[in-house]
Amino acid sequence: MRALKKEYLLLTLFRSITITVVVGVGIYFLRGYGELLRPLLGLVLLTYLTSYIFWISFKSGINLKFLIYIQLILDIFIQTALIHYTGGILSEFTFLYFFTIMQASLFLLLKGAVLTATLASIAYSVLLILERNGRIIPILDYSTAVTREGGFFLLKLYIHVLFFYLVAFLTSYVSEQLVKSGRELEITKRVLRQVKLDTSAILENIPSGLVALDMWGNILYFNRAAKKILGFSGRPHLMDMMEEVPEFAAELTNILLGQEKQKRREIEVKTADGKEKPIGFNHAYLYDESGARRGAIVVFQDLTEVKELEWEVRKLDRLAAIGEFSAHLAHEIRNPLTSIRGSIELLKEVNLDGDARKLMELIIKESDRLNRIVTDFLEFAKLPPPKKEEIDLVSTLNRILDLVSRSVSIDKKIRFIKEFDDTPLRLHADESQLEEVFLNLISNAVDAVQTEGEIYIRVAPPGAEIMRLNGDISRVPEDRVAVQIRDTGVGIDEAQVKKIFEPFFTTKAEGVGLGLSIVQRIIGNHGGEIKVESVKNKGTIFTIYLPRENSENG
Structure with missing residues (x-):
C-alpha cells in the first residue's frame, strides 16, 4: 500500500508538472494573444484542481484502479480540448496522448494501456472529423501564424526540443529500470541457487536416510544416508526397490496408499548389498495449497548400533x-x-x-x-573398580608385548609388528587391569596363529585414522585413544563373533570362556569400548577405545 501511495503521488505530480511545462510555457510564448489564452489557462487550472481532488479521494480510501481510470479519461478530454484549441490537426500538443498512454501502462499494464490508446484514438478521430466537416473550428489559426508570428515559431521549437528531451529521459529511465531489474533478478537467482545448495547440503549430510516420493511412486529425492543404509549406489526407482529391498518398498507403498497408520515403527530389511539391518521408520505427507495429498517424506535410521547397545545392556x-x-x-x-x-x-x-x-x-x-x-x-x-592413575599406555603395551613374545613356542613363527613408536601416550587408568587386557588379547592372537603369521599392534592418538578389517577407514574420537590388536590367524565365524564376549563361551578346546568377558568388563569400567571384527581364514582385529580424561601427551 505504501509503494502504491508513493507511485500515485508521483503520477499526480508528473501530471501537474507536464501541463505546467508544456501548456504554461506555451501561454508565455503566446502572451500577446491576451483574451484568446484564457481557455488554455483554464485547462491548466482544471488540471491542478482535478489532481488535488484525485489525491484527496485516494487518501480517503477510494479504489485506486477506479481513480486512475477516471483520471485517464479526464486527461484524454483535457488533451483533446487543448489540441482543438491550438490548431486541431496541426496542433503540436498531440504528443500529450503518449504520456497518458504510458501512465496507463505503468499502473494498468497492457489492458489499461490498450483501453487508453483506444479512447485517445476515438477522441482524436472525432475531433478531426468534426473539424473536417466544419462543425468546429480551432480557436488559434496555427497554420498561418507559425510563419509570421515569433511566438508561434518559438512555441513550435520549444515543444519539439522538449519532446526530444522527454523521450530521452523516458527511454533512459525505462532502460535503467530494465538493467536494475536484470541485476535484481540475477541476485535473486544467485540467492535461490545458494539456498538450494545449502538445503541440499544439509539433506545430503544428515545421518538419517531421507526419501521423498510423489503419489505415483516416483522417487523425487534419495539422500546419501539412504543410499548407504539400503546399499544403493544411486537413486533407485520404486520398481528397483521392490526387487532389491522388498520389505522397504512394501512400507513405502503402504505409506502412499495411506494404509500405514503408525508413524513410528521398526522393520527388518535385507539391503541391496545383502546385509540384514533393523530399520526405524517415520513418515509425513506432503500437501498442496488446496490440501490435496501430493506425496510423502520418509525418514529412517539404521538401528544396528542401537540394537547392539540394547543387547549389551541386557547382557550386562x-x-x-x-x-x-x-x-x-x-x-x-x-x-x-x-x-x-x-x-x-x-x-x-x-x-x-x-x-x-x-x-x-x-x-x-x-x-x-x-x-x-x-x-x-x-x-x-568380584572385579574391583579400576584404581586410576596417570600411566604411559605405550610403555605398558611394550612390557606386555615383550613378555608374550618371549613365551611363544619355538614351533610357531610369529612376527610381532609394532605400528607405533615409543613416544609416551599418557592417560588415567588402572595399569594392572590394562596389563591383564593386553595379555589376554595378545595371547589369544598367538593362539589364533596356528603355525606362522603376523600380529599387528597399533596405538592411535585422538583424531588418528584407523583401518577396519574390511579396509574401511574410521577416525578415533578426539576424546579417546585407540589400541588395535590384529592377527592373521584362523578367524572366527560370524555367529561366534556375536557371542564372543558372553561368559563361558569359548572357541578353544581348553578354557572356561571368561577371559574376554573379563576384558570387556575392565574396558567398560574404564569408560571405554571394545569392538571385534573377524573373517574366517583371514584373521581377527580387536579395537579398544579408552578415554583420555584430560591427560596430556608427553
Whole structure:
C-alpha cells in the first residue's frame, strides 16, 4: 500500500508538472494573444484542481484502479480540448496522448494501456472529423501564424526540443529500470541457487536416510544416508526397490496408499548389498495449497548400533546376576573341594597299586582345574573398580608385548609388528587391569596363529585414522585413544563373533570362556569400548577405545 501511495503521488505530480511545462510555457510564448489564452489557462487550472481532488479521494480510501481510470479519461478530454484549441490537426500538443498512454501502462499494464490508446484514438478521430466537416473550428489559426508570428515559431521549437528531451529521459529511465531489474533478478537467482545448495547440503549430510516420493511412486529425492543404509549406489526407482529391498518398498507403498497408520515403527530389511539391518521408520505427507495429498517424506535410521547397545545392556544385566550367583556358588564349591583334595593327598601316602594311584592323580588334577574355574568365577564376579592413575599406555603395551613374545613356542613363527613408536601416550587408568587386557588379547592372537603369521599392534592418538578389517577407514574420537590388536590367524565365524564376549563361551578346546568377558568388563569400567571384527581364514582385529580424561601427551 505504501509503494502504491508513493507511485500515485508521483503520477499526480508528473501530471501537474507536464501541463505546467508544456501548456504554461506555451501561454508565455503566446502572451500577446491576451483574451484568446484564457481557455488554455483554464485547462491548466482544471488540471491542478482535478489532481488535488484525485489525491484527496485516494487518501480517503477510494479504489485506486477506479481513480486512475477516471483520471485517464479526464486527461484524454483535457488533451483533446487543448489540441482543438491550438490548431486541431496541426496542433503540436498531440504528443500529450503518449504520456497518458504510458501512465496507463505503468499502473494498468497492457489492458489499461490498450483501453487508453483506444479512447485517445476515438477522441482524436472525432475531433478531426468534426473539424473536417466544419462543425468546429480551432480557436488559434496555427497554420498561418507559425510563419509570421515569433511566438508561434518559438512555441513550435520549444515543444519539439522538449519532446526530444522527454523521450530521452523516458527511454533512459525505462532502460535503467530494465538493467536494475536484470541485476535484481540475477541476485535473486544467485540467492535461490545458494539456498538450494545449502538445503541440499544439509539433506545430503544428515545421518538419517531421507526419501521423498510423489503419489505415483516416483522417487523425487534419495539422500546419501539412504543410499548407504539400503546399499544403493544411486537413486533407485520404486520398481528397483521392490526387487532389491522388498520389505522397504512394501512400507513405502503402504505409506502412499495411506494404509500405514503408525508413524513410528521398526522393520527388518535385507539391503541391496545383502546385509540384514533393523530399520526405524517415520513418515509425513506432503500437501498442496488446496490440501490435496501430493506425496510423502520418509525418514529412517539404521538401528544396528542401537540394537547392539540394547543387547549389551541386557547382557550386562545378565552378567551382573550371574556374577552375584557365581560368587556365592564359588565359595560353596571351594570349601568341599579343598576337603576332597586334602583327603586325596592323604590317601596317596597309602601304598596303592598303579591304577588306584593314577585315579588319585587324576582326581587331584581335575580338582586343581575346578579350583582354577572357581578362581576365575570369583575374579569375574568380584572385579574391583579400576584404581586410576596417570600411566604411559605405550610403555605398558611394550612390557606386555615383550613378555608374550618371549613365551611363544619355538614351533610357531610369529612376527610381532609394532605400528607405533615409543613416544609416551599418557592417560588415567588402572595399569594392572590394562596389563591383564593386553595379555589376554595378545595371547589369544598367538593362539589364533596356528603355525606362522603376523600380529599387528597399533596405538592411535585422538583424531588418528584407523583401518577396519574390511579396509574401511574410521577416525578415533578426539576424546579417546585407540589400541588395535590384529592377527592373521584362523578367524572366527560370524555367529561366534556375536557371542564372543558372553561368559563361558569359548572357541578353544581348553578354557572356561571368561577371559574376554573379563576384558570387556575392565574396558567398560574404564569408560571405554571394545569392538571385534573377524573373517574366517583371514584373521581377527580387536579395537579398544579408552578415554583420555584430560591427560596430556608427553
